[in-house]
Amino acid sequence: MKIINCNICNYGNKQEKKNQISIICKNCLAMTNLTATEFNYYEAGGQDIPSKKKKIERKKNSEARFEIIKKHIFSKNLFIDIGCGSGEMLEVSKDYFNSSLGYEHDVDLFKYSLSENLNVINGDLQREHLNDFKLSKDDEILLTLSHVIEHTKDPINLLKNIFEKISFKKLIYLEVPLYTGFSFQSKGYESSLWYDQHLNLYHQKTFKYFAKQLNFRIIENGYRNFYADKFQKKNLIKAFFKKPFSSMISLITKKKSNSLSDVLFKDYGYIIARKN
Numbered sequence: 001m002k003i004i005n006c007n008i009c010n011y012g013n014k015q016e017k018k019n020q021i022s023i024i025c026k027n028c029l030a031m032t033n034l035t036a037t038e039f040n041y042y043e044a045g046g047q048d049i050p051s052k053k054k055k056i057e058r059k060k061n062s063e064a065r066f067e068i069i070k071k072h073i074f075s076k077n078l079f080i081d082i083g084c085g086s087g088e089m090l091e092v093s094k095d096y097f098n099s100s101l102g103y104e105h106d107v108d109l110f111k112y113s114l115s116e117n118l119n120v121i122n123g124d125l126q127r128e129h130l131n132d133f134k135l136s137k138d139d140e141i142l143l144t145l146s147h148v149i150e151h152t153k154d155p156i157n158l159l160k161n162i163f164e165k166i167s168f169k170k171l172i173y174l175e176v177p178l179y180t181g182f183s184f185q186s187k188g189y190e191s192s193l194w195y196d197q198h199l200n201l202y203h204q205k206t207f208k209y210f211a212k213q214l215n216f217r218i219i220e221n222g223y224r225n226f227y228a229d230k231f232q233k234k235n236l237i238k239a240f241f242k243k244p245f246s247s248m249i250s251l252i253t254k255k256k257s258n259s260l261s262d263v264l265f266k267d268y269g270y271i272i273a274r275k276n
Contacts, residue, residue, distance in 0.1 A: 037197070
């Protein structure tokens, strides 16, 4: 019997079968993908350059995220998006912030974002990058990582390093794929959420482990789904009747900023947190 250490909390979990391809951690409840490959995103992997249709969908996703986040925004001087992809979060942020800064490892996506006149760096966040912005000690920076930490073997250390380089107060938005949602629960390893670039799938309770380890305060948590999924009417009906009681509760308690697909599919989880 082999012991597999969790990517999130390093807890040793038992691999019961030789051909086992996933393990749910008994400590933090994250699911480790035993078939995944850790990519060097400077060289391969990541998003594609979007078609016009995909560009619209990604922008709609970004608008939906800001609908969720906006009530928590107090300081409008700077927005930072880690793993900004083709830059839609940066585009939408112009409605909310005076300045924005994105980080993207993929060279093609970086060049694409530059061609869209976005402020993007092809590399990792460094403390001196913030010197170009007129920030006071009372400013709070919005920092988002959407669909980033599931691609790394050590998300705790990644976030720790990022937080240490931002000496200002931080409003944090994290979004990840969940194995507890309709897609994975219905399709399992045939789900689009399960592929070689996702080293981990998450449980909402995993965020509590993040908060404890990284000393931040969760002020909101919830579920999201991508814009295109709003139109899957047959799957919405299936998702409702898969868990009718909990689905009814979800619909009754649905926030204005959430769509029906967000609260019925629950394929992606998010938290909003604060850290000094």
